[in-house]
Amino acid sequence: MATVTVDRVAVNIEDERNLLELIRKVGIDLPTFCYHSEISVYGACRMCMVEVEGRGVLPACSTKPEPGMVVSTHTEKIRNMRRMIIELTLASHDCRCTTCPKSGECRLQAVANQLGVREVRFKQMGAETEKDYSSEAVVRDPGKCILCGDCVRVCGELQSVGALDFTGRGARSAVVTCFNKGLGEIECVNCGQCVKVCPVGALTPKYHASKVWEAIYDKSKTVVVQIAPAVRVALGEFFGEKPGTLTIGKTVTALRRMGFDRVYDTCLGADFTVVEEGREFLARREKGENLPMFTSCCPAWVKFAEQYYPDLLGNLSTCRSPMQMFSALCKDRLAAELGIKREDIVIVAVMPCTAKKFEARRPEFAEGGNPDTDFVLTTGELAVMLRESGIELANMELGSYDAPFGVYTGSAVIFGASGGVSEAVLRFASNELQKGSPVEFSQVRGQQGVKKAQAQFGDVTLNLAVVSGLANARALIDRIRSGEEHYDIVEVMACAGGCVNGGGQPITLDRLAAAHRACGLYDNDKMLQFHISADNPCLQQTYREHLDEHKIHRLLHTKYENRKRIIQDDFVLGDKKPAEAKLSLSICFGTSCYLRGAQQLYNGVLAYLRSKGLEEATEFSANFCGEHCKKGPVLTVNGKLLENCTVEMAVSEIEKTALA
Amino acid sequence: MSQKVFATKFENVCAVLEKYGNDPHRLVAILQEIQDAYSYLPEDIMAYVATALRVTPGAVYGVATFYSHFTLQPKGKYVIRVCDGTACHVKKASEIISVIEKELGLNEKKKTSDDLLFTLEIVACLGACGLAPVVMVNEEVHGSMNAEKTAELIKKLREEEGRNG
The missing domain is CATH 3.10.20.740 (Ubiquitin-like (UB roll))
Structure with a gap:
């Protein structure tokens, strides 16, 4: 050999x-x-x-x-070289380690320590840089960046977003967002995969811990915590456990000790999601419309779809994510049962995810300015809060959830792994279509980025695709659009392997960590009493006693909007803004309108204006997405919006309104 | 943002994109022509180029900032390039730079005069070392310069502008 x-x-x-x-x-x-x-x-x-x-x-x-x-x-040469490189890196790195959120998990710190660097021979470089807090999910600290480019490649290659890229050259190189805008103003989908690969503290989750403590200390508030499935098999890693170790019992006790008034589980929300999504799917199938149905649990995928696939938004399930279903239901019921104001209930969600922080701030998930989910903590943040309280997770006794929202099924627990949502919906559908079917659908399990499966219920065949990683999702959607592949249900999770590998999970070099965590969830499923979401007694009771059609719609469903990729101002296309414009035109040059022929429309309208000598009297401006993508190209004539606009339509409108 | 008004019309970028068949591999050439048309690379135009070429805006921005030839700030009508290469440097190019900065109110960060008439660029070598120190105004070369001659040159350009304007 x-x-x-x-x-x-x-x-x-x-x-x-x-x-x-x-x-x-x-x-x-x-x-x-x-x-x-x-x-x-x-x-x-x-x-x-x-x-x-x-x-x-x-x-x-x-x-x-x-x-x-x-x-x-x-060799001697290599050793000297390596030390030189690490010292040069340290000299241009913001080395205030004690207050860095990555301290203790920082690769640079670890490698400097591994190599025994005790002195830096070079002068400390680098001016004070400003942190970017514009994103709800991720904080960027350019002073910490060591230009390894990991985030650039993860964002571009695995997620096909490309929110971060290199600029400048040589000593002026930097990793920045496009046009140096804030991370919250651009097409970043908040998945946090950059946070997971960043070896230093240049990209970290936005911390909400202090605000959560404030709420806990505030005696007038009832503070509720809900824990997502994927957290229970990862939190232990911060306290010396192996990936996949189930720590939920101890975590419940720890959360109560920290001072949370009610300890609940997001899994109940997941059970609702399964039932609602299952019913929605069966209804769509009956009518034969809006298929394939895409799942909508993953907030990074939802933002991705809103930005890049405006025409597919009707195919997204209208179901809220489990976190949002839980929060909406919980605030609604608790306020009534405890006789307190909605504002006095604070819901904290512990999530494996950074994008959930963004989702919680979406304006549609609030009532009268009060958000359904008040704060989102990542798995990592909860670990920091536990340490801060001096709580040693390993020494906690097992605890059980508070009533009534602590009951859940195995279907909900497996939501944390890629394929879990599909399997849960399949279990639900099989139970509806053909009683007594097997409850395990192992063909959708596993760590592969794309999984295709067929499920047979009597004479009904369902085709499923399960993708994780947004680049995989993009490629799959292209194949669906070109007619190469057909599916009934498509599950999309932004992070490879699903939420177990989310941007808020422990950072590890163990490549099998996500697989072990997923395994932990499937084991947990086996231990539970119920495996089909519809069997959840708390869910059944809630449907019976608390929910009518109107409430189901209001609390459990949502809608999606086309979304700009970059937040930019409109700009004027002409030489100057005419002082007295009698004609005001605005054209959309967003991606969707571009593909639908905005450039031809612009050229055609311009040629018309010239031929009529109207150029001087026209104010012609452009924007990068007026968020009417499905009906592009879009042109506004004196304030009137023309959808699916052609040159003829534009000319006729101009003649009618402006020249009359 | 202060980018509301453009010097040239949007059809320029459309024409350039069409000329290169929306080929992302021709990004550098496309940006060069756009800069010729607009005198700099406006943010919105770069975003549009990214859309048309189906690359990320970040990738376009990365290329635009990599090459010192590209500028993301509007340039003045007269681009004054002062050579500070070895030959010009020893012949006191720095005095020329100071006098221009003083006359036009420019500094290391501010490269373009408020009236958008002048932009100062300090370049490494213009390839005319025999004429050192060298100053270029747009495409016109001025050799064997010194501080007085440079001040005189700016005065002349201003007068010309006054007559035309």
């Missing part, structure tokens, strides 16, 4: 894609910031440099293993 010699040891070449993987196989932990097996090799950080006989110093991550190579990983 072909071998490579690594530090005098012969190693067989198997299927390693690069020297780094091969060297790690021997048990040598080469440091690196920019190597992630799931994204492209970039070779930027130069930490994994090795000496290859006859070829000099090479980055291990981007060198293919070849038979007969003789590799040394810690």
